[in-house]
Amino acid sequence: MTTPLLELKNVHASVAGTPILKGVNLVVNPGEVHAIMGPNGAGKSTLSKLITGHPDYELTEGQILYKGEDIAEMEPDERARAGIFMSFQYPVEIPGVSTSFFLKAAVNASRRERGEPELDAMDFLKVARTKMKQVGMPGDLLHRAVNEGFSGGEKKKNEIFQMAMLEPTLAVLDETDSGLDVDALRTISEGVNAMRNDERGMVVITHYQRLLDHIVPDFTHILAGGKIVKSGGADLAKQVEASGYEGLA
Amino acid sequence: MSAVEHFREAYQSLAPSLAGAELPWLKERREAALDALASVGFPGRRNEDWKYTSVRWLGSDFAPTVAGHDPGDSIFVPRLETRFDRLVFVDGVFSPPHSRVRAPGITVRPLHKVLAEVEDRLDGSPQLTGAFAKLNTALMDDGAYVEVPSGTAVEFPIELVFVGTGRGKAANVRNLIRVGDGGQATFFERYVGLPGKHFTNAITELSVGEGARVELVRLQKEALGAYHVGQVAVRQAANSVATVRSISVGAELARIEVRVELEGEGAKSDLTGLSLGRRKQHHDQHVAVWHRVGNCESVQTFKSVLDDSARGVFTGMIGIASGADGTDASQSGNNLLLSDDASVQTRPWLEIHADDVKAAHGATVGKLDEDALFYLRQRGLSEKRARSILTYAFANAVLEGANAELAGRLEAVIWEWLGSGEWK
Numbered sequence: 001m002t003t004p005l006l007e008l009k010n011v012h013a014s015v016a017g018t019p020i021l022k023g024v025n026l027v028v029n030p031g032e033v034h035a036i037m038g039p040n041g042a043g044k045s046t047l048s049k050l051i052t053g054h055p056d057y058e059l060t061e062g063q064i065l066y067k068g069e070d071i072a073e074m075e076p077d078e079r080a081r082a083g084i085f086m087s088f089q090y091p092v093e094i095p096g097v098s099t100s101f102f103l104k105a106a107v108n109a110s111r112r113e114r115g116e117p118e119l120d121a122m123d124f125l126k127v128a129r130t131k132m133k134q135v136g137m138p139g140d141l142l143h144r145a146v147n148e149g150f151s152g153g154e155k156k157k158n159e160i161f162q163m164a165m166l167e168p169t170l171a172v173l174d175e176t177d178s179g180l181d182v183d184a185l186r187t188i189s190e191g192v193n194a195m196r197n198d199e200r201g202m203v204v205i206t207h208y209q210r211l212l213d214h215i216v217p218d219f220t221h222i223l224a225g226g227k228i229v230k231s232g233g234a235d236l237a238k239q240v241e242a243s244g245y246e247g248l249a
Numbered sequence: 250m251s252a253v254e255h256f257r258e259a260y261q262s263l264a265p266s267l268a269g270a271e272l273p274w275l276k277e278r279r280e281a282a283l284d285a286l287a288s289v290g291f292p293g294r295r296n297e298d299w300k301y302t303s304v305r306w307l308g309s310d311f312a313p314t315v316a317g318h319d320p321g322d323s324i325f326v327p328r329l330e331t332r333f334d335r336l337v338f339v340d341g342v343f344s345p346p347h348s349r350v351r352a353p354g355i356t357v358r359p360l361h362k363v364l365a366e367v368e369d370r371l372d373g374s375p376q377l378t379g380a381f382a383k384l385n386t387a388l389m390d391d392g393a394y395v396e397v398p399s400g401t402a403v404e405f406p407i408e409l410v411f412v413g414t415g416r417g418k419a420a421n422v423r424n425l426i427r428v429g430d431g432g433q434a435t436f437f438e439r440y441v442g443l444p445g446k447h448f449t450n451a452i453t454e455l456s457v458g459e460g461a462r463v464e465l466v467r468l469q470k471e472a473l474g475a476y477h478v479g480q481v482a483v484r485q486a487a488n489s490v491a492t493v494r495s496i497s498v499g500a501e502l503a504r505i506e507v508r509v510e511l512e513g514e515g516a517k518s519d520l521t522g523l524s525l526g527r528r529k530q531h532h533d534q535h536v537a538v539w540h541r542v543g544n545c546e547s548v549q550t551f552k553s554v555l556d557d558s559a560r561g562v563f564t565g566m567i568g569i570a571s572g573a574d575g576t577d578a579s580q581s582g583n584n585l586l587l588s589d590d591a592s593v594q595t596r597p598w599l600e601i602h603a604d605d606v607k608a609a610h611g612a613t614v615g616k617l618d619e620d621a622l623f624y625l626r627q628r629g630l631s632e633k634r635a636r637s638i639l640t641y642a643f644a645n646a647v648l649e650g651a652n653a654e655l656a657g658r659l660e661a662v663i664w665e666w667l668g669s670g671e672w673k
Contacts, residue, residue, distance in 0.1 A: 096642030106628035
């Protein structure tokens with residue numbers, strides 16, 4: 001049996017002393033896509049921040065294992081370089097730093113970690129142009145400041161573009177569909193689907209089922225009140241759509 | 250001995266060897282300046298202009314430099330990596346071996362060679378009223394003299410380099426720059442130093458003719474033991490555009506004053522400044538723009554980044570004279586504190602005597618954005634690297650629109666300050 005990519009064991013977590021997660025168990029194996037659905041306030045975003053090591057989110061009980069190792073003490077950037085990626089619900093604008101500069105620095109930080117040679121400016125641009133096409137991101141965004149003045153859709157495309165560039169082992173997509181129109185949703189989903197393979201695991205966090213029409217998960221979990229209250233396959237999402245969260249809790 | 254007495258004594262012993270000693274008008278002017286200095290003294294804390302910056306360090310241990318008396322050539326000055334035309338001064342004394350001027354059609358000379366011709370122009374800036382200006386007039390010995398004739402565009406930046414050797418010297422530097430009507434030129438004035446203690450008291454008088462376009466980039470990157478008082482006095486004729494970009498990185502204490510007089514309609518003044526301070530450095534950025542006539546525009550964009558227990562001061566003055574209608578003036582002072590012990594005083598100062606004007610100002614003091622920090626770290630950048638990048642992003646606004654030949658060098662200054670190999 002292979003080691004799970006991600007394993008949450010009885011995870012309890014707090015933000016500023018307020019308990020949010022109250023015993024979450026989850027196993028994501030290589031190649032699997034897990035959807036986490038839930039109403040507002042269920043703890044969905046807490047889950048993503050906890051996996052990526054946001055300093056404001058405290059693990060109070062339980063364990064988070066990545067490739068079998070406890071990552072609770074790892075810094076956010078160590079986790080990132082180890083292959084954990086999060087697509088942000090609200091990507092941050094960083095005036096004064098161009099997307100290409102930032103992303104080249106990020107890509108090379110991970111390459112160094114893996115003992116691979118760094119990409120020079122030419123190589124980076126070549127790879128970047130190809131991947132930008134895949135996620136439908138306009139080429140000029142590379143030269144603009146990170147997310148500054150980007151539309152909602154452009155910001156989300158930029159997240160998926162970064163994911164394509166960083167080639168993570170575990171991708172957590174936090175509300176990637178929020179603020180997207182139908183066309184952008186389809187483009188982004190295609191970008192995500194293109195990255196599905198036997199090694200990569202994904203955790204897709206969403207409030208709405210519509211994203212899961214495009215990114216069809218292997219498993220669906222309903223998070224409510226800080227716990228996973230129900231798990232199933234892709235069809236569970238459709239039940240939510242039909243009957244709402246209240247019918248399931 | 251007080252600092253004033255010290256410099257008066259220094260003057261008395263140096264007077265015969267100071268540049269232009271044979272010129273009666275100059276001797277008269279130097280002595281008048283000394284008298285004025287004696288009567289007002291160096292500013293104390295009760296002087297509103299110097300409320301947050303002490304000059305107690307001045308004392309009596311800095312020895313003014315004079316060409317010939319001080320063989321600056323015996324000090325090793327590293328080769329300058331520059332391909333621009335330049336004048337180089339060591340402890341305020343012109344250094345021919347380091348200098349080179351090739352651009353045709355313009356005059357670039359050490360001031361001591363042309364003093365006989367500049368009676369009308371020396372101290373021609375009405376802004377030069379303070380104690381350090383008086384001290385400079387009394388003891389200045391050299392500096393750069395640049396004349397760009399009307400209608401002449403100078404292709405590459407002209408570099409003026411001032412090297413302090415850290416041997417307890419006081420360099421009273423005076424630069425006179427004039428760009429004639431319709432002329433275009435860029436100047437890169439930089440102050441660098443070898444480790445040790447010295448005092449630079451530098452004044453640049455810049456006169457910008459009608460319709461001329463000038464960019465003056467001023468880099469204060471003295472050694473950490475140095476004390477630096479620098480003044481840039483600009484006079485602008487109608488429809489001229491003058492940019493002054495001041496970056497202050499070095500010195501134990503640095504006070505940079507940029508004072509602009511807009512004297513002809515349609516003139517535009519674009520002033521930006523960046524102070525990067527750490528340890529116990531004290532950086533004071535002092536700006537005053539006077540709109541003497543109507544329909545001029547001025548923009549002040551000043552930033553400081555302060556770490557450890559560094560202290561910053563920003564005073565931004567906008568003066569609008571009676572009748573200067575149609576003025577458009579704005580000012581921003583944004584400060585980033587990287588440590589709890591760093592501090593900054595920021596004061597807008599508006600003096601408005603006309604009605605039909607726009608004058609906007611704003612100031613902020615903040616820390617690095619934690620959300621942005623997490624975002625960069627989530628992409629694999631170490632905390633140190635992420636902080637550097639965000640700090641750079643805050644600071645590099647000072648480079649916006651900078652001369653392309655200089656922008657890269659200035660970027661490198663910021664990265665170097667951040668302790669990063671990023672610029673390589």
